[in-house]
Amino acid sequence: MLNNAILVGCVVFWVYILSVLKRARTDAFYFLVGSAGLFVILLLWSKPYGIWLFSTIITWAVGIVGHLTGMFTTFYSAHVIQVIADHHASILLVDYECSGIIETTAFWGLIAFYPIYTPERRLVLAVVGAVWFFLANVLRLSFVAIVIYYFGDGAFYIAHSILGRLLFYSIAILLYYLVFTKGQIVNSAMTQKG
């Protein structure tokens, strides 16, 4: 209850600051405060249901890969990916920092106030970004699980901390590059598609 009250207070204060910055026509500060504020609010608001939702969907989707390959199983309601290799069980727990919710909410915060796009296009890009991070995360977790299946627990560090992250970062940075750096290309592509 107290947390919710603090959250509502923060939202009211944030909206007031945004209105001041808008009236003062300080576009850069409006973008910065808007993006950072929305990101923090979404993160606070996402506990516990948003985190649960992201973790559940990610684990469920990784389970499809596990089912197709037969290399690992998932328990989506417990957010567990289980790899059995040589009768040894390895449990990968999909929690707050693994679910992709932080990256997704940060992207939503940025795109919501990015002035290059119209509000409708921001909404479309927010959905595209969420799907992009989701697929990247499914790919990363599946890759880590498959490596553990073939090479055992000893390969976990390399698979997760180095190769898996490189893969995920590359896909995420490609999205940032396309949306934020090549905004005019995205804009013209969206214009062509109507």
Added chain:
Amino acid sequence: MNQLAYNRRLIGLLIALAVILIPAQAYASQTNGFDQIHYQQFQIADRKPADPNAKVSVGISADKKNIYAGIDMGPWYREYPWPMNYTYGFNFRKGYSLTIGNQVINFEIQGAVGYNLAIQVVEAKTGWVIGSGTMFKTTNDTSWQITIPISGLKKYIGSSMPENTQIGLKNASLYQGVATMTYSGAPTGPWLLVGIGFLFALGGYFWQHRRKIKPVTIAMTEVSHA
């Protein structure tokens, strides 16, 4: 789509999401953690005379909240003093060790022996109850499943399970070897990526802003030449 309609749709979407999410999470929290246990077979410890077909299957698993363990032993055909707690002179409810990283928690099972009866997991040293479970006993087989909440192991592992931890369950008097599993999270390294995202967005913002200003400067230059 005007701003009002856009806001209404967004609010409607959020309310619909909340209506679906809250009962769905309540349902998910009721699911059984024992479903994820993978059992390993072990040789019975040196007890004579052992039934030739008897074996001990042990499995452990975990999620964010609990450690789950299960043992299935038997079939016992001879010298089994039904319904006592002993198998070949050994009390199968004693002598368990749960290893989490470097920490060892010795425990035993307390409670009546029978089919589908509640049992308690008691720390051997202090007598504190650290978990609970169920005993399943048929004529020739004995099995139990226990749940140990991670929150109850604070004095051993702190407030949460360490990342990339080996968890093991052994009972040297009952079976040879240790049932093990590895418990790890797989964070994406989100905060660095958030930082990179902010840098890209800021860079893109100022670059676009500069491009917007540039033509005005050129136009003014052209006017002065004219």
